[in-house]
Amino acid sequence: MSFFVVDIALPVPLRRTFDYLPLAGEDASFYKPGQRVRVEFARQLLCGVVLGTRTTTEVPANKLKPLLARLDDTPLLQESDLALCRWLADYYHHSPGEVLEHLLPTMLRRGCGLSEADERGWESTGQEPAKPLRGSKQQALWALFQQQPQQLHADLTAQGFTLAQLRSLSDAGVIRATQRLPIPPVLQDRQQFHSLNAQQQQALKAISTELGHFRACLLEGVTGSGKTEVYLRLIEQVLAQGKQALVLVPEIGLTPQTVRRFQARFNVPVALLHSGLNDRERLQGWRQTREGVARILIGTRSAVFTPMPELGLIIIDEEHDGSFKQQDGLRYSARDFALVRAHKAGVPVVLGSATPSLETLHNALSGKYLHVKLTLRAGNAKAPRMKLHSILHQPLVAGFAEPVLSAMHQHLQNNKQVLVFINRRGFAPLVACRDCGWMAECRRCDARLTLHQLPPHLHCHHCDYQQGVPAACPQCGSHQIDGLGQGTEKIQEQLTQIFPQVPVRRVDRDTVRTKQAFDDLYDDIHDGGSCILVGTQMLAKGHHFPDVTLVVILDADAGLFSSDFRGMEHSAQLICQVAGRAGREEAPGEVWIQTLYADHPLLNLLLDSGYHALALSLLQERQHQQLPPYSHMALLRSESEDRHQAQQLLHDARAFMQHWLQQQHPHLRQSPVNLLGPFPAIMERRAGRFRFQLQLFADERPALHRLAAVLVQYLDDQKQYRKVRWHLDIDPLDTI
Ligand SMILES: Nc1ncnc2c1ncn2[C@@H]1O[C@H](COP(=O)(O)OP(=O)(O)OP(=O)(O)O)[C@@H](O)[C@H]1O
Ligand SMILES: [Zn+2]
Numbered sequence: 001m002s003f004f005v006v007d008i009a010l011p012v013p014l015r016r017t018f019d020y021l022p023l024a025g026e027d028a029s030f031y032k033p034g035q036r037v038r039v040e041f042a043r044q045l046l047c048g049v050v051l052g053t054r055t056t057t058e059v060p061a062n063k064l065k066p067l068l069a070r071l072d073d074t075p076l077l078q079e080s081d082l083a084l085c086r087w088l089a090d091y092y093h094h095s096p097g098e099v100l101e102h103l104l105p106t107m108l109r110r111g112c113g114l115s116e117a118d119e120r121g122w123e124s125t126g127q128e129p130a131k132p133l134r135g136s137k138q139q140a141l142w143a144l145f146q147q148q149p150q151q152l153h154a155d156l157t158a159q160g161f162t163l164a165q166l167r168s169l170s171d172a173g174v175i176r177a178t179q180r181l182p183i184p185p186v187l188q189d190r191q192q193f194h195s196l197n198a199q200q201q202q203a204l205k206a207i208s209t210e211l212g213h214f215r216a217c218l219l220e221g222v223t224g225s226g227k228t229e230v231y232l233r234l235i236e237q238v239l240a241q242g243k244q245a246l247v248l249v250p251e252i253g254l255t256p257q258t259v260r261r262f263q264a265r266f267n268v269p270v271a272l273l274h275s276g277l278n279d280r281e282r283l284q285g286w287r288q289t290r291e292g293v294a295r296i297l298i299g300t301r302s303a304v305f306t307p308m309p310e311l312g313l314i315i316i317d318e319e320h321d322g323s324f325k326q327q328d329g330l331r332y333s334a335r336d337f338a339l340v341r342a343h344k345a346g347v348p349v350v351l352g353s354a355t356p357s358l359e360t361l362h363n364a365l366s367g368k369y370l371h372v373k374l375t376l377r378a379g380n381a382k383a384p385r386m387k388l389h390s391i392l393h394q395p396l397v398a399g400f401a402e403p404v405l406s407a408m409h410q411h412l413q414n415n416k417q418v419l420v421f422i423n424r425r426g427f428a429p430l431v432a433c434r435d436c437g438w439m440a441e442c443r444r445c446d447a448r449l450t451l452h453q454l455p456p457h458l459h460c461h462h463c464d465y466q467q468g469v470p471a472a473c474p475q476c477g478s479h480q481i482d483g484l485g486q487g488t489e490k491i492q493e494q495l496t497q498i499f500p501q502v503p504v505r506r507v508d509r510d511t512v513r514t515k516q517a518f519d520d521l522y523d524d525i526h527d528g529g530s531c532i533l534v535g536t537q538m539l540a541k542g543h544h545f546p547d548v549t550l551v552v553i554l555d556a557d558a559g560l561f562s563s564d565f566r567g568m569e570h571s572a573q574l575i576c577q578v579a580g581r582a583g584r585e586e587a588p589g590e591v592w593i594q595t596l597y598a599d600h601p602l603l604n605l606l607l608d609s610g611y612h613a614l615a616l617s618l619l620q621e622r623q624h625q626q627l628p629p630y631s632h633m634a635l636l637r638s639e640s641e642d643r644h645q646a647q648q649l650l651h652d653a654r655a656f657m658q659h660w661l662q663q664q665h666p667h668l669r670q671s672p673v674n675l676l677g678p679f680p681a682i683m684e685r686r687a688g689r690f691r692f693q694l695q696l697f698a699d700e701r702p703a704l705h706r707l708a709a710v711l712v713q714y715l716d717d718q719k720q721y722r723k724v725r726w727h728l729d730i731d732p733l734d735t736i
Contacts (some may be wrong), residue, residue, distance in 0.1 A: 004028050006067060007059045008048040009043055010330055011109070015089075015712065018048070019057040019098055021066040028053045034075030038068045038111060045069065047111040049100050049391050051082065056175075071111055074203045077103060081307055081494045087340055091705070093712045094330050094729050102330060105282045117283040122152040122166060129174050131207045135247050137165055139714055145175055152182055181287055184269035184294055189262035193232065194378070200226050203372045204233050210348040210370065211237060213315065216339055217321075218364040219352040220612070221374030223580025224381050224544075228258075231315050232265050234350065239268060239295055242669040243312025243347075248334060250321035251275070252538055253298055257526075262298060273299035273306065276514075298515050301326060301334040304341065311345050311505035314338050319351035319360055320573055327731045333731060335360075354580060355573040355611045358566075358619055362629040365619075377584075382549070382588030384582040386607045390598035398494035399486050402553055404592050405498065412502050412530045416549040416587060420491060420511070420534045421578045423555060425508040427490045428449035428483025428555045432459060432561065434474035440470075445689040451483040453493075463687035492534045492555070499532060507535030540577040544584055551582040552595040560600060565627050568602055569618055576611045628731070632701050635732040636694040636707055637681070640724040643690040649721045650678030650694045655716050657696075658708060664706075682736045689725075693735065 004027075004732050005019040016429040018410065020039055022031065044070070057064065077085075081103055089096040101109055109115055124145040133139050141161050144151060169175045196204060207217050207230070212620055235245045249258065254274050263270050271294030271340055286296040290307040297306055304314075316324070316335050324334040335351065342349040349371070351360050364371035375700040377383055398407075408418050410719045428451040429439040440449040442460035444616065449458035451469065459466050473481050483490070492506045505511075505521065512518045518538075525533065528547050533539060559571025575593065583589015605612045623630045636653055642644035654675055661671045674697045681691035698704035 002055065002056050003019050004053045004136070005059075005064065006031050006037070006053050007051045008037060008039060008067070009051055009085075009100050010046050010048040010344075011095075011097045011101050011191075012041065012046070015093070015095050017715065019049055019054070019059050019064065021064050023051075023070060026070075026550065030070065033073045033079060034077035035073075036071040036076060036108070036111065038066060038071060040065060045212065047109060048097065049077065049082075050075075051096075066381075071113075075115075076108065078307065082101070084305075084337075084341060084344065084363045088332060092330055092332055093705075093708050093728055096231050099330055102302060102332075105286045106279045106695065108176065108286075112283075114283075115282065117181050117287045118179045118694070120184050121180060122151050122156070122170070122175045122389070123178050123183070124149040124175050125173060127174050129172050133172070135165075137169060137173075141165055142171060142174065143168075145377045150178070150180075150183075165401040168377050180283060181291070183289060184271050185263075186267060186269055186284075187260070187263045189264065190267070191261070193236075193265065194226070194229055194235065194250040196229060197376075197378060198231050199224070199374045199376060200233075200378065203230050203374060203469040203725070206370065206372050207234060207348065207350060207549065207627040208237055211241070212346075214343045214346070215348045215370055216342070216363065216368070217348060217350045217370040217372060218356055218360055218370050219350055219374070220356055220361075221352065221354060222377065222610075223354045223576065224377040224385065224584045225354070225374035226378030227317070227354075227374065228261065229378065231317070231350065231352065232262070234313060234315070235262075235266070238312040239266060241312060242293065242310065244289070244294070244308045244309060244310045245296050245299065245314045245315065246303070246306070246311060246338075246712065247296065247317065248304055248324070248338065249298065249300060249317045251300050251323040252518075254298065255522055257522065257544065260296060262296060265413060266296065268295040269293060270296045270298060273297065273303040274717070275300065301376055304338050306364060312347055313343075314342050314347065314349045315354075316349065316351050317355045320355055320357040322570075322733055327733075331727070331729045333733075336731065340575050348661060355576045356615070358615060358622065359568055359611075359629045361615050362619060368644065380586050381584050384579055384591050386579060386591045386593065386613075388593050388595055388598050388603065388607055390596070391594050392596050392598065394534060398498060399491065399554060400552070400595060404594060407550060407554065407590065407592060408499070408532070411550040411590075412532070414549070414587075415530045415547065416524070417528075417530060417547040418527070418532045418550045418552065419539060419545070419548050419578070419581055420495070420532060420552045420554060421539065422486070422488060422491060423490070423536050423558065423574070424450075424485075425536055426461075426487040427453040427493075428485050429487055430484040431469070431481060432484055433476060433478055433481045435478035436476040438473050438475040438481075440602065446685045450487065453489050454510075455483075463684065472608065488534050488536060495532055498614045502530050502532060504534060507533055507539050509538070510534070511650045512538065530549060537574060537578075539581070541572060543581060545581055546585045547587075548581050549583050549587050549589050551579055551589070551591045553578055554593065556595050556603070557597060558594045560597060560603065565622075565625075565733060569615070570605050572602075572611055572614050572618075575606065626697065626699075630703050631697045631699055633698075633732060634696040635729040636679075636696065636702055636711070636726065637691065637729060638687040638693075638724050639686075639691040640721075641689055642723050645721055645724050646690045646692050647678060649726060650692050650720065653711060653715060654694055657711060661707065662711055674702065675708050695735065 009017050031050050031053050085099050088099045201718050238245045271288045273285045289297045292309050363369045411418050430448050431451045445462045447462050452459050456469050488506050488508045492504050493502045579591040582591050638646045638649045677694040678692045
């Protein structure tokens with residue numbers, strides 16, 4: 001047998017693949033790309049993925065090790081999946097093995113078999129009982145199988161049937177035990193489609209002509225304009241063509257209501273993938289989709305990697321949402337990757353948003369994407385009335401201006417709901433001594449500790465450090481220490497005093513720790529009745545609360561002066577999304593924004609002319625400053641307990657890049673990549689580590705990526721900075 005090695009991607013941070021010898025007696029035909037194998041690597045057992053075989057290797061013969069086991073006969077991943085992995089590894093300059101991990105659910109990564117997703121069940125054999133069944137339970141059981149020939153064991157026992165009853169049906173020859181992948185439930189109570197209004201019809205027509213080939217489409221529709229209805233109609237067409245649809249939603253947008261809306265329209269299994277599932281459920285969802293059992297997959301960011309043999313359409317709802325970008329490890333954007341995936345698969349992508357990101361808007365305006373607009377709210381709902389309310393020199397009660405409180409009073413009296421938005425959880429963002437000015441600061445971060453009352457403690461929202469509330473000032477011993485400013489807890493407390501007759505609910509990460517808690521709250525809100533909701537951005541996105549008619553935004557100012565160049569874009573999106581919760585049904589909505597800067601030109605532009613107009617103005621500014629989307633950006637970040645080393649690594653990186661650029665382009669007057677920095681991150685110290693960054697800007701992507709490739713190689717070789725962690729963030733979402 002001729003010599004060959006197997007090229008394997010391993011889940012280690014190294015940006016390369018590894019050669020192993022095959023199992024004894026196996027020739028190259030045994031090894032197919034996409035199979036999993038078990039190998040020993042640095043004294044650990046790892047599960048890797050075969051990329052191919054080669055007849056030569058650079059590894060010396062005495063260092064070559066045989067792999068330990070082949071885990072699959074049939075490859076788990078197709079050649080097309082591996083091609084996507086290669087794209088990811090190249091584009092994000094990341095280890096190919098770690099990229100591959102994203103394509104496989106945890107259980108498969110650990111080496112489990114596909115059959116672990118199977119569940120015990122029963123199916124009818126197609127035979128009628130030879131003699132009448134005895135007992136009402138047995139008859140009821142048999143009736144179930146006549147309705148639905150395949151049943152899960154767990155579902156049956158949950159309905160009170162026993163193993164003995166199942167056995168006797170099985171002894172009678174009418175059912176038999178099975179072990180199979182469960183099919184996602186298909187809801188029995190169908191919901192009717194709305195008849196689309198003229199704008200929705202136009203949008204549907206424009207986008208559906210793109211089915212069958214790649215095209216990116218921006219569906220820019222104001223909040224409540226019925227974008228989801230357009231998605232549902234598109235999916236209807238895709239399903240009719242025998243294809244599958246992938247729907248990506250932001251992390252907090254995946255409510256049971258959203259899911260039900262999809263399940264109730266279609267007579268097909270809908271799979272779900274999100275972080276609330278356990279490993280086995282994830283494997284099930286993955287397999288249901290990959291095997292084409294599920295025809296629709298709804299999921300958060302990482303669902304974008306799920307293999308879909310008959311993909312026909314990708315929808316990204318709230319495409320501007322930050323949760324589509326992963327902020328550690330492989331820092332990918334699920335939105336951007338979805339575009340690449342759709343391109344390779346030859347299917348369209350619909351990017352939906354009321355407040356599209358400037359990147360997407362730029363692509364739509366320049367004609368690269370199809371641009372479809374919905375400018376009116378669907379049904380009988382009207383756009384909410386927005387009002388800036390200056391609180392400069394105004395007396396405030398519990399942080400609210402008088403007219404705002406009376407507006408609240410009015411809406412509550414009409415049996416409606418009021419949403420108060422403040423993006424700060426806890427009781428007070430600051431604790432200070434009134435006598436000496438001491439402030440409670442985090443020992444590990446350049447940040448103040450937040451006071452929480454329920455239960456009383458001080459909490460760092462950046463590193464999670466917690467401590468008790470000191471009884472006296474540690475600096476002067478005074479007892480005059482107080483919380484300054486207000487967070488959701490305090491506002492809840494104060495509003496309960498002002499409006500004792502209505503429930504005041506708080507919705508933030510502290511009250512809604514689990515998905516279940518959020519779902520319960522959601523159901524409560526939907527049950528109606530006047531109430532006040534005090535919440536953070538958790539309340540902002542995509543939710544449809546029919547009875548909310550007034551939205552009060554308390555701290556719009558916080559985002560206006562951000563030092564991040566995307567600060568204003570993100571603030572405006574948040575304001576519009578929160579405002580968009582008001583008046584989504586018949587009763588008209590109102591939005592009051594309290595501000596100290598009532599003549600802030602951009603805020604006024606947003607309120608007078610809407611998000612689109614503001615976005616155009618921000619785009620002009622970006623163009624002027626040559627910032628994304630008019631240039632391409634990467635961010636090299638370093639962090640270390642050793643401040644000097646963290647900084648020095650970036651200095652060296654900069655010197656290396658300058659030298660390399662000069663060598664590559666000796667005759668160019670201006671370098672194709674501009675380097676900015678290094679400078680300290682806005683919060684320089686976080687969780688005990690000093691953080692620095694170096695910004696890379698380029699007009700052309702290829703120039704940036706050529707430089708990035710040599711940069712990561714250079715940094716991988718720098719062994720003197722052992723205590724420094726660094727990473728390269730391609731298309732970073734924030735520079736904080
Ligand atoms: N053609 C229609 N006729 C009547 N009602 C409609 C129509 N289209 C949508 N609706 C209703 O209008 C409401 C808002 O629609 P939908 O949730 O699809 O909007 P959206 O654009 O996705 O909103 P958002 O961006 O704010 O999440 C829903 O209650 C929906 O059932
Ligand atoms: Zn901290």
